[in-house]
Amino acid sequence: MKKISIPKHISDHKVIPLEMDASTFFDRAIKSLERHQYEKALKYFRLVVEKEPDNPANYCNVAGVLAELGKYQEANNILQVVLQDVDPEMAECYYYMANNSINMEAFEQAEDYLIEYLRHEPEGEYSEEAEEMLYMVAYEMGRLPKQLIAPLPGLREKHEEAEWHLEEGRFLQATELLEELAKENPDYLPTYHNLGLAYFYTGKLEKAREIVTTILEADPNNLHALCNLAILSQHEGNTEMTKGIMDMLKNLVPVQPAAAYKLAVTMGMLGEHQVAYELFTWLLKVDDQPEASLYHHAATAAVHVGRLSVAHRYWRRAAWLDPRSEIPKFYLEQMETWMTEPGSIPNLTCYHYHLPFEEYMLKINQGETIEKVALEYEKNSLLHTSLTWALTHGDRQTKMQVLTFMRWIRHKEAEALLRNFLRKPVEDDELKQMAFFALRHMDAEPPYEVLYKGEMLALEDSTNSQEQKWQQVLACLLENMDNYERPQLQDAKMLWDFLRQFSEIVIRKVEGMAAAIEYVVAKYYDLSLSQVQVAEKYRVASSTVARNAKLILPLLHHYFKQI
Template sequence: MGLKPKDEQEKQKVVPLFQSGDYFFHRGIAAYRKNHLQRAIKLLERAVKLTNTEPVFHVQLAAVLSEIGEYERSNEILENVLAENKDVAECYFFMANNYAYLGLFERAERMTLRYLELSPDERFTQDAKDLLELLRFEREEEDDWEEIEEDEDELLAQFERAHYLIRQGNMSQAVPVLQKIMDEHPTYWTAHNQLAEALFQMGDESAFDLCYTVLEKDPGNLFAICNLALFYHKNGEAKKAEPFIRSLQRVYPIDGDHYTKVAETLCTIGEYQAAYERIKDVSRWELEERPKLLYCFAVATFYVSGKEKAEPLLKRAEELGSKQAIDVLSGVAKDRPWNEIVHYNLWVE
């Protein structure tokens, strides 16, 4: 058999590109992994249009929509998948996350329990258990606020006064204010945790007992865990601090204040990578509104990515009035080594 002409050989090398749903799905996944979310959505929408009967395509599209905050649309897609096939258990997990972000904690809890019921040993099981713990914590926090709703304004005014006194270093004046709040509202755990902080800064070891009491009565209380990690770290008791630090490394709270409290605590105790991973997802607008948190991000960035990336953040935090950033850049101007002066202190405004 003789050789075919060269142009025919070349034609045979050309492989037709079938733009099927599967093709667009894999391109969408590739875009998602590169964090090109809008492109990923367009590709996955194309995949769904071409192969509407493949539930995995729908679920992946819903997951990416959730990433950009389109929680309602994501849930609508997941509900449609479940209407066709109730065995796609991960739909319940993704819906639970969406409901949690929407603040619909009861619905989120029901979806999480449904997922765990259907898939006790699947890949999202531990994440679902962690989410369930957070949801119950959030609901307990809501219940606490309902109990004190009638005199909420007075309570907040008292608490803000105590917080201000602590930040000014007037611990002895803050303590009786916090004790009064606790007497009147025994389950207002924020006051307990704030009192523990004041006591620790006064050198009173009963701060530890107070934190453990909070955890006994309110298991998983995030601020108490933050305090214990910080207290033991500052006392140089690394082994005692370790289990609390591990707990903080695993948690990504839904509530914004809890989220930043964890990040700031981790940064204060030198867990810079974990702090960076959390704060990098905070919007630049919010960082601009909170110079202290921007400085925290600058510190974490320095230890994770180096001086060049951290310096613009430090300078911006200084411009916005961060006391710690001002002190650090003053030290930099005097040629002090960065790693000696760039640190974060949760207790300094």
Template structure:
């Protein structure tokens, strides 16, 4: 049978008209790559994702997808090269690249690099898609692979950056109790940058801590002129007006604080404390309760703030419950016990409310007792290192009784840094201290080698004193017995034709006074003759002058053992000073 060839002839035109053209683009190859991935056909998946890059070379997601498949194939270096290319040339904010890089470096065995990249990811996107996995992986690197070095470096860098910022805005000096230094530094900062609001607020606090209340209020007002709603300045202003006793102005200053609900925990706490300080206890209680939404329920400042508000309002049972919770914290136990005892005494006396400070620190009477005890027992290094102790020194110098002030002057003479010097100069400038305290302060300044001028009050009014011109032997004026020892030494040397040794003897005695007797108010000289013989014995021996201890003791009518004891103490000064020569043997 003959076939009609024309009927079955292939019609190319008809055929082309019935075919749908395939659209080859990045999306097509992405879907193709995903199908290969699901089949675990990694080689073909790589080729598909390479095509996505060719079709869309400006899309960083395509590079990341390709990097992911290369990592699955074990080509971690090629994967990392792609990820670095994305971060360096396409999208530096693509945080997930750091997480992918961390996985690559971990697989390559470079755990330090993996740790660094995880930290970088968590810094850029702490709540990101991979945050939980990054935290878990970081823990594994530290616990199982001996990591932690990158974390320590990061923490040191963050601490250094925070310290630099704290120094710039003055917080560092305030937090370390260096109030005079804070004033000097912040005045310079504000002068060079009047728009630095944080520095102005901190300068207001520094003025307050150094007793310059007028300046503190003026600085708070200067902030409010620039930023009328600045909560830190509003709080500072209200507290200062409370200090001045201006109730009408204070109430107007408090009004804005009643209308705000701060969302930052630190600011919210400050507003609540301020309301309590100015006597708005019900409003303070409400503010502390709002603050509880932003801080842990056992936050010490929150517990004490709530307890103080309840106590001031007469809710003694609620206050007791909160202070018992506070007593669980070792650092706050003494404070909590103190207030619990006050509540107990109030109940016994039939009182319905107790006046409590909102500040989470030791009450005034406890501070004075504690400063007195610690001045007796603490080492000088402890005062240098502990910012709270330094702050208590400043506070006690301004508010303590005479005994406490004497001890503080000596403690600051040992601390002997710039802030201690400024504190002593500020104290010396007060018009309400007597001549004896002035002399002790000058001795402390001489001991620390202070330079420049200092202001002090005399009968005719304030005078400027050049510290370099103050006599080195001013320390002899503090105790009659100290001068009597020197007089006995000088008279003996003159009588025995040894006046040439007077300078050396004087240096020895003054050094002992500055380094020993002045620093400890408990030490007393009972018999000046004993110390005079001790000074002479040391000086004569080091000058190679023949001397017999028993004979010298007899001349001053003291026992040889007492002379020996004193000379041994004095010789420690000689050894520390590094005098030339050596003690001659006793003749």
């Protein structure tokens, strides 16, 4: 190779090094960020750290770029170095780490960081955002934020009680409790989700929609609110809106079990059974101790998508987990027929952990007319199968619910079922009395044969003056309660019918009994109506209202258990 010689006059010149300080690298890092060249920006920010190792802001810049690159754990490691070695008082690092943890779906870790930030900086730059995020991550985990559990020990218990009322179908009790919770803790979002559902199930659709709209205005992507809006829209017959929301929901992939469960139930109720099935089976895999109700949901979805053997296995598991419940037993018995005759499978619209007839009782609570629900008896084979099964195999409480429901069904098959029930030697007298009243209510032709103490008796129906007075009470009640909401009026009518059939109250004054029924219903709904006010309205003495209310109140708990 030829050697190249460098002229002396050139080689004698001194090379002056260019000073590259922290600000130079910082400027280059910013320019790289503006061009979205994150790897270059990271390299320059690291050089800034080398030049100024005691400046905590430099480390935060490195962590910020790492987060942009999706390296969230590495970013948090850098921020931990700041807190441990550089500046332990730089509390905003906790806020940055919370954001990174949320991106990694490490919600409990994010919650701890947020609480730590708020502890150091209760009025800090990010305090409002941190508080909102705290509720968000706790909601994703299906519970209250940790910092709220100690100062508000009764909130979680009250909310769980309200959820239990919802699950058991006691929507009025749930509504009352949730409204109280909303006043006490207006920032706790899950209360409003459940209150919206309670309003929906009690027929207060305008209030339900108002709550959903308010939530979505603040958070347009709120999963629970979108699910509730889809169900509301379907109930109102708004097909276009329902489809739009449903198409959006189908594309979601929730990572938290609580969100997945809400989405699965909603998809099932909207008829998207394949989506529901996939979500429920995923929940069964990730849940360490699945409840019987979850197996029931998954089994229902499995039937809809034709996975009968899977459904059978899930209901068997539900029966093992909940041996006292009649629900999995009923469906397992139906599966014996469905697996041999797939064409006999009815449309299982119910995803609730109920027997089918209980679903129709819920519809009555929602404000559907009893007549409309009763018409389903002819069309829905699963409904009358569940009624027959429950009267034969159900426990006493279940039989009481069936007999309460059946009085609205004017059908020969239902009548024959009740007549046969009266002849059974194993049923107690109170249940037979309920069956007798149900036959009378459906205008079945007397006599009614009943087996009593080993002897078959023929009971005749007698319409006496008391029956006429009860009819007058209803007319008086409807005339004076025309300004009430439909669910409230529906409850008044059903309470009237319950008292007419099952109480031994002797009516002295028609207006006094009507006034007492209105007063009791108003109190149950927490309406502002005194005994004096209702007495003036019906032109009776307040003592008459008080006396009749005292006769009704002991029966009220039993009545609301029946509906």
